[in-house]
Amino acid sequence: MSDVRRFQTAPFSMLVLMMKQQAGKLGLPLMNLLRLNGTPILQQLHLEEKLLRTSSDNWCIINDGTDTPAIVMGVSGKPSELLEVGPVLRDRIPVIRRFTGGGTVIVDSGTVFITLICNKDAVPGMQPYPRSIMSWSGLLYNEVFRGIGDFKLRENDYVFGERKFGGNAQSITKNRWIHHTSFLWDYAVGNMAYLKQPARAPKYRLGRDHTEFICRMKEYLPRSVFIEKTVESIESYFSVNPTNSEAIDASQGAEFVHSTMLLTRQELEEASASQLKTIGVSSV
Template sequence: MKLLDYTHPAPATNLALDESLLLVAEEGTGGEVLRLWELPSYAVVVGSGGSVPIDVNREACAADGVPVLRRASGGGTVLLGPGCLCFSVVLGYTHAPGLGDIPASNRYVLGRVLNALKSVAPAAVEGSSDLTVGGVKFSGNAQQRKRNFFLHHGTLLCGFDLGLVPKYLNPPERQPEYRRDRPHAEFVRNLPAGVAEVKRLLVEAWAPDGEYAPVPLARAEELVADKYARDEWTLRR
């Protein structure tokens, strides 16, 4: 596994880069990677099957210039920005037993993340792939899968402005049972650690053995033009 600590200035290109890392691994020109990134500005990102009209306060986003995007993986709608560390892992199914199964692969990846964070907070997995402390969520996760490799990516709130979540996101269309209809303000929290410390802990836990190169930015820009920047993709639901 290699390390890619890289954030592109364009939010859509960051989403496309995650997918590009999966695609080049599947094609045999890339490989396993841990990517860490943090947007310098805010963006709303809807899951592949999510509903923009239901999940997003589009008027507030438009008024503040917050872009609304759609990713290629599942999961719920999230607000990204400063203080929200994104991590992305591309693994082959042969990396560990059971990774061909979605629940098992979630347990494997999230177990590594929990182990990384054990010195920071007594966290647990709730729902299908949320990380929580005391039943309050600080991390959401999703996957995109191909024949030989899968992408698992997630968010880790580390000093995020939580007051912006209910401003730009409506109550979600689908909720895990443990949420119990709690509003955003009661359902999300920050880890008691900053982005730099959490980055260090993740790198120690995954132990990549070098820097990832070359970065498939040209492939990412193709995906932006073909999909991520198109209303037909973002507003399809």
Template sequence: MPAASTLLRPALRIARLPRLPIYHRLCIEEALFYKTSDNWFVYSEGPPSDPPTVVLGISGKPERMCNLELVQQDGIPLVRRFSGGGTVIVDSDTIFTSLIVNQTDVPHVQPYPREVMEWSKGIFGPALAALAPPSGGSAVQLGLRENDYVFGDLKFGGNAQAISKGRWLHHTSFLWAYSPEVMRYLTLPEKRPAYRRDRPHASFLTPLHRHIAQRDDFCPAVVEALASQFEVREAPHAEIEDIIDALGGAAAWAAACRTKFVGPDGKALPDAAAAAAAAAVAEAVAQ
């Protein structure tokens, strides 16, 4: 009979965050990834009044990924996250998830983006398949096309990873719904998935609400799928606040971390300008 310790599943903390602007969420994710040693599943949704925000990968260039004239004209914030991957635009209709995992706890998963994505398909695929479809619909089957989650050849989720020192992060922006008007702020990328071809966003994307009945069912279904591989435990929001406080508080950590507001030239905004951008986001959310 195997020793009791070999039967234990690794622990994974479930952090259901409030509906924070994406900048604040990314700062929290970066702290959990680099400054803790726990496994995490982080879930949140965009605030109800969250203005659209363009989020670039760590090496993303606004002039190549954005319609800068429109972005500047409409005052759309630009945020550079700490992970790789492409550029997305997010708002109140975006669902955000992140998986932060120690390599030793999933030794069968090699720490490379494609292998991590294949593993993640084994979590999100069963979760989505278990959810009730809209009236008259049928159960869905998640597909993986290059770096995207798809139904058929239509994208509903974009992915990015960060890999460092025996630990990796895989985060996803799921489109619960989207506005074609918001998509105007992004250009057709120079480097794009082969399966996309030259399709515009309207012919390339599909909102998740067309495939599952209830938005509120999504997070519990993912947690249930994770419970097949991990010992899941809820992490109160106060615990997340304590982690940030141990780093000197939200303002100090925002200054230290790699997640930044950036200007049209892709350079990090000075602290005062970044604070003003953050305040503008917070003001918009409060309205």
């Protein structure tokens, strides 16, 4: 039986052991660890995209909150379908279209961001495909939340029981992949009103509104404990090398064109007009 087949069919505990043994045989690959605190999400996404496209190293980026609330949509997201655009415009909430897929989230100081950027052969036995990356990430975070809540990987979400606390997005290139997560350590209920109920939602959501569908991580463990446990879990698969943003700036070229963009007010006004037209209300 091939190594890939054994990984696919092995029980969970054996799978973890096999992956760690495989990594031990080859020597743990190096992963650079960058810790940020309150970095604006647009700046973080620009950095991630640059490292995915121009670096040949493995990276983990942990950003403990973002300075101001912002809405982040997937690469194909349409504000008229995903947002209550009128309130977004009224309250001047920034809207970002990121370079990865996935759903729409509103993030703020209560959000913890964890990003993994890896070469395709960095994790033994893992294939560079969305389902395989997602399954491995489930193993990684199962170690983080062992004995805490009823943690599961449900479809593409991290949940405690039936309530989501972590949303994921990915992008895969020829030789590399990125998996980044927005963890809801806390959230403001009022911010959920900016988001429409998505037309495409995981089956386990069962039509629940945002506040019935999500939960706060702070009800399960301290913020600092979560971050430290995540670093410890990553160290099972990688030799972690702490670094800083100044070192990245010095080693990476300055010229790079980002596809992650902040939507303009005009784009949002056009989306609002489209929404009004759909419900038969004149914007004049």
